[in-house]
Amino acid sequence: MAAVLALTALGLSLVFGVMRVVNVAHGEFFMLGAVLAWWFANLVVGNPALGFLIALVGSPLVVGALALVADRLVLKRLDYNPEATIVATIGMLYILQQLALTFYGPDARPVVAPISFRVQFPWFGYSGYKLVVVAASAIVLLGVWVLLARTKIGLIMRATQYDRETAQAFGIRVDRVYAGVFALGAMLAAVAAVLIVPIQQAYYLMGQDPLLLSFIVVIVGGLGSLRGTVVAAIFIGMSDGIISVFFSPTLAKILATLLVAMVLVYRPQGLFGARDT
Amino acid sequence: MLTIQNIDCFYGDVQVLRSLSLEAHGGEVLCLLGRNGAGKTTLLKAIMGLVRVRAGTIIFDGQALHNLPASEVARSGVGYVPQGRRLFAELTVAENLEIGLMTRGHGVETRDRALALFPALGERLRQRAGTLSGGEQQMLAMARALCLEPTVLLLDEPMEGLMPAMISRIREVVVGLKEAGVATILVEQRVDAVLSIADRVSFIENGRSRETMRVEEVRERPDLLQHYVGVGA
Numbered sequence: 001m002a003a004v005l006a007l008t009a010l011g012l013s014l015v016f017g018v019m020r021v022v023n024v025a026h027g028e029f030f031m032l033g034a035v036l037a038w039w040f041a042n043l044v045v046g047n048p049a050l051g052f053l054i055a056l057v058g059s060p061l062v063v064g065a066l067a068l069v070a071d072r073l074v075l076k077r078l079d080y081n082p083e084a085t086i087v088a089t090i091g092m093l094y095i096l097q098q099l100a101l102t103f104y105g106p107d108a109r110p111v112v113a114p115i116s117f118r119v120q121f122p123w124f125g126y127s128g129y130k131l132v133v134v135a136a137s138a139i140v141l142l143g144v145w146v147l148l149a150r151t152k153i154g155l156i157m158r159a160t161q162y163d164r165e166t167a168q169a170f171g172i173r174v175d176r177v178y179a180g181v182f183a184l185g186a187m188l189a190a191v192a193a194v195l196i197v198p199i200q201q202a203y204y205l206m207g208q209d210p211l212l213l214s215f216i217v218v219i220v221g222g223l224g225s226l227r228g229t230v231v232a233a234i235f236i237g238m239s240d241g242i243i244s245v246f247f248s249p250t251l252a253k254i255l256a257t258l259l260v261a262m263v264l265v266y267r268p269q270g271l272f273g274a275r276d277t
Numbered sequence: 278m279l280t281i282q283n284i285d286c287f288y289g290d291v292q293v294l295r296s297l298s299l300e301a302h303g304g305e306v307l308c309l310l311g312r313n314g315a316g317k318t319t320l321l322k323a324i325m326g327l328v329r330v331r332a333g334t335i336i337f338d339g340q341a342l343h344n345l346p347a348s349e350v351a352r353s354g355v356g357y358v359p360q361g362r363r364l365f366a367e368l369t370v371a372e373n374l375e376i377g378l379m380t381r382g383h384g385v386e387t388r389d390r391a392l393a394l395f396p397a398l399g400e401r402l403r404q405r406a407g408t409l410s411g412g413e414q415q416m417l418a419m420a421r422a423l424c425l426e427p428t429v430l431l432l433d434e435p436m437e438g439l440m441p442a443m444i445s446r447i448r449e450v451v452v453g454l455k456e457a458g459v460a461t462i463l464v465e466q467r468v469d470a471v472l473s474i475a476d477r478v479s480f481i482e483n484g485r486s487r488e489t490m491r492v493e494e495v496r497e498r499p500d501l502l503q504h505y506v507g508v509g510a
């Protein structure tokens with residue numbers, strides 16, 4: 001789904017844009033968000049809407065906290081070195097996957113509870129819940145945009161992105177900004193996962209597809225460019241969906257990969273890479 | 278006010294500052310003169326906490342700066358105008374100033390005071406810093422540093438590439454700060470500008486501080502200028 005993909009990709013793009021860290025474990029934060037959503041939703045019996053709301057708040061918080069820990073214990077110690085962090089996040093990917101396998105198990109579990117949250121528009125062939133997802137994603141995207149463009153925190157994040165050293169020389173605690181951005185990126189993936197979980201099932205390997213698609217979106221949209229990421233996410237999410245339905249998912253992936261290759265060859269800065277936020 | 282004692286700094290294994298010592302006082306302009314690569318920028322970065330000080334001490338108003346990260350040095354009141362300006366080019370003039378204001382929590386009065394010194398900036402608040410002219414960028418770099426109301430001001434070649442009218446503008450501003458009690462450390466290549474603005478001059482050679490003397494004495498020692506910067510006064 002394009003809207004959910006936009007959220008996930010935005011998280012990846014934000015982390016890369018500000019920190020220059022390619023977070024290979026981003027898809028696992030997504031997976032964890034979904035698995036935790038299942039867990040949170042099942043805490044409350046009998047009230048699926050409440051369970052879903054708890055998941056929507058709780059799951060991103062837990063994932064964000066975990067990202068903070070990962071930042072402190074791993075990324076910070078590597079001094080955010082671009083190459084070393086790639087290797088480290090690959091490690092995180094497998095650790096998170098194995099943890100999910102151990103504690104959650106190999107089954108894909110339908111998240112029963114939140115599904116009943118679905119609002120059915122009988123006059124509309126489209127599932128009501130999907131509209132809710134689109135609206136919720138749009139609100140979160142807008143919120144992130146307002147945060148970046150209109151608030152002091154956003155200004156600090158952008159200053160850090162453009163010139164880490166000078167930002168420090170003006171009192172900006174860059175390590176805190178990095179920790180916050182990494183957590184925020186992970187939380188965006190988790191929110192996306194909670195939103196998707198009533199449509200897809202929570203599964204310990206479900207992080208792979210969104211990771212690949214997010215990378216495609218981020219490269220096509222221009223690394224670190226917020227506007228580009230959103231536009232590319234909607235474009236790629238929709239065409240992926242349409243091609244998957246009418247032809248085959250494999251063809252969709254092949255075409256997307258081709259698109260990436262073409263963008264990398266002809267416009268390495270991405271379709272929107274020249275612009276910022 | 279700011280006392281630097283026997284500091285050593287390295288880039289990797291290469292030693293750039295060797296047991297360098299200096300003192301800067303409030304209400305005074307200390308100029309650093311030395312050849313390209315002597316280590317002047319590195320010294321300012323070391324004070325700022327941007328380059329690690331491996332040995333020696335930097336004490337500012339009784340507080341040790343040499344172990345602090347740059348963000349805390351800035352918050353303690355050290356303003357920095359880096360070589361080459363280092364503006365946030367993608368941000369607007371207003372946003373660049375805002376970063377300076379946030380450093381120590383100052384408000385619009387501080388900003389207005391800084392803008393009063395450089396009125397040309399006031400007309401361009403919404404313009405992106407990267408699109409300013411070279412002179413305007415230099416003004417913005419100064420104004421941004423002034424937005425934290427510094428007690429120590431580090432200026433790294435603030436007059437680079439400016440026309441004479443702008444240079445005298447910067448000189449006026451520095452003199453004004455001096456009268457307000459700020460300690461200014463100025464790195465500058467132009468000997469004439471240094472002689473007209475400095476109270477004391479320190480010669481840096483090969484990462485070491487050599488002679489430090491009052492500017493009047495420097496005027497009488499063209500041989501020193503010849504030796505340390507390769508020009509006659």
Ligand SMILES: Nc1ncnc2c1ncn2[C@@H]1O[C@H](COP(=O)(O)OP(=O)(O)OP(=O)(O)O)[C@@H](O)[C@H]1O
Nearest residue numbers: 288291293311312313314315316317318319320360
């Ligand atoms: N990031 C760095 N990595 C490695 N070496 C560096 C680095 N920055 C500076 N140096 C070296 O340290 C020495 C001192 O450099 P520095 O920039 O402090 O000189 P400077 O006195 O400011 O010169 P200039 O007058 O040209 O600005 C030079 O030999 C330079 O090559």
Ligand SMILES: [Mg+2]
Nearest residue numbers: 317318319360
């Ligand atoms: Mg220099």
